[in-house]
Amino acid sequence: MKRYDYIICGAGCAGLTFLYEIISYDKTKNKKILVIDTSIKNQNDRTWCFWDNNESNFRDIINHQWSQLNFKTNNFQKKLLITPYIYSMINGLDFYQYILSMLSNHHNIEIKQENVLNIENTENGVEVKTSNKTYLTEYAFNSIIFDKKTIETKNSLLQHFKGIEIETQNDVFNPEEATFMDFSTSQAKGTSFIYVLPTAKKKALIEYTLFTKNILEQKDYDDVLEDYIKNKLGIKEYITNHTEFGIIPMTDYKFKRFNGNIINLGTVAGCVKPSSGFAFNFIQRHTKQIVALLAQGKKPHLKKSFNDRKFHLYDAVLLEVLAENKMQGSEVFASIFKKNSPQLVLKFLDNQTNIWEDLKIMTSVPSKIFLPIALKKIFTVK
Ligand SMILES: Cc1cc2nc3c(=O)[nH]c(=O)nc-3n(C[C@H](O)[C@H](O)[C@H](O)COP(=O)(O)OP(=O)(O)OC[C@H]3O[C@@H](n4cnc5c(N)ncnc54)[C@H](O)[C@@H]3O)c2cc1C
Numbered sequence: 001m002k003r004y005d006y007i008i009c010g011a012g013c014a015g016l017t018f019l020y021e022i023i024s025y026d027k028t029k030n031k032k033i034l035v036i037d038t039s040i041k042n043q044n045d046r047t048w049c050f051w052d053n054n055e056s057n058f059r060d061i062i063n064h065q066w067s068q069l070n071f072k073t074n075n076f077q078k079k080l081l082i083t084p085y086i087y088s089m090i091n092g093l094d095f096y097q098y099i100l101s102m103l104s105n106h107h108n109i110e111i112k113q114e115n116v117l118n119i120e121n122t123e124n125g126v127e128v129k130t131s132n133k134t135y136l137t138e139y140a141f142n143s144i145i146f147d148k149k150t151i152e153t154k155n156s157l158l159q160h161f162k163g164i165e166i167e168t169q170n171d172v173f174n175p176e177e178a179t180f181m182d183f184s185t186s187q188a189k190g191t192s193f194i195y196v197l198p199t200a201k202k203k204a205l206i207e208y209t210l211f212t213k214n215i216l217e218q219k220d221y222d223d224v225l226e227d228y229i230k231n232k233l234g235i236k237e238y239i240t241n242h243t244e245f246g247i248i249p250m251t252d253y254k255f256k257r258f259n260g261n262i263i264n265l266g267t268v269a270g271c272v273k274p275s276s277g278f279a280f281n282f283i284q285r286h287t288k289q290i291v292a293l294l295a296q297g298k299k300p301h302l303k304k305s306f307n308d309r310k311f312h313l314y315d316a317v318l319l320e321v322l323a324e325n326k327m328q329g330s331e332v333f334a335s336i337f338k339k340n341s342p343q344l345v346l347k348f349l350d351n352q353t354n355i356w357e358d359l360k361i362m363t364s365v366p367s368k369i370f371l372p373i374a375l376k377k378i379f380t381v382k
Helices: 013-022 092-102 218-232 280-295 306-323 329-339 342-349 355-362 367-380
Strands: 003-009 033-037 047-052 062-066 068-072 077-081 086-091 109-113 116-122 125-130 134-142 157-168 177-182 191-200 203-212 238-250 262-264
Touching (some): 003 013, 003 125, 013 033, 013 092, 033 125, 033 134, 047 092, 047 280, 062 191, 068 329, 077 329, 077 342, 086 092, 157 306, 191 218, 191 329, 203 218, 306 329, 306 367, 329 342, 342 355
Parallel strands (some): 003 134, 033 109, 068 177
Antiparallel strands (some): 047 086, 062 086, 068 077, 116 125, 125 134, 157 238, 191 203
């Protein structure tokens, strides 16, 4: 059985970020590595948006950036000047190609298009079984969810969305400004909002997003998008360049960071923020820390920090508020944005706030709704 130092199971956002980090350290870049994915990553299957201080490793492939965002509900509207943060967009395909193209000189890294069936700790190492073969490694870095059902909890929701990139005949968009959340859509099915992400005066990605238990028929997303574009944005004629559909699990399931020498990455390591579905920054930070351990010659078993547990608790509380319809998502986010600076809200949503800053955000939402749930969760969520 062929033996590797590391096998990377799943070459999506987390797997490829892991590879990017691995080749950036002298101590790890020559390791014998196998990367396995069912896909050859040649499709633009998603668009990532995230905010940071413009310090991303992937600045070269950023498609567009905004330092001004809009937040809207039917009765509240705020322009969010987010500097020193910047909101950035990366096309999935650019990300995959950027990292894969860096590997051409690394003959120690093999890539195989195979279906991983099982990953198991054994006495000889970790065995990765695919539909073709079984491989052996010291560590497997896994970002594959083998059974989506296992991560469902009582309060799990799905973040599901359809986005269309449209092009218009006239200049209708301001590419300097993006709509972060527009809750003026019907909230009858649950929390739902629209993103408007203009990349040029005639071009924007418009995304209809919901946080609900079940996904919709494709026609339901299309109807809302068409209505929004025609009646809210006042655009009568446009062509659709590209369509994107996604489902992201929003769950307070306690993801394990590792099992023996199987180290989880990405969604399967709990890097998707349960109350927002944002994951890109969390994946970057988690992966960086693991590779830094390897580069120092240490074991890559990164335990959950106090901060991880603290935010997991907050997320579990908000998820229950949304899942049990205790308060509408639009009202929760409006209360928070009304009473706080956009920088503080974004810092909080990125799990970077300290306990005093957390308190400022928490006192923006009604304590009679949130406090009883928080008290209950303190004893049930670890
Ligand atoms: C359409 C979409 C848009 C998103 N937009 C944003 C955003 O704007 N901002 C943000 O922060 N987050 C966003 N997310 C959430 C999150 O960032 C992404 O889901 C991210 O890709 C998760 O990374 P991952 O590595 O865990 O999973 P993935 O990127 O999905 O990678 C998993 C990989 O495993 C492979 N695989 C699966 N099963 C097997 C198998 N059995 N054998 C071999 N290979 C397998 C897949 O082909 C895939 O390449 C989005 C998610 C989706 C779906």
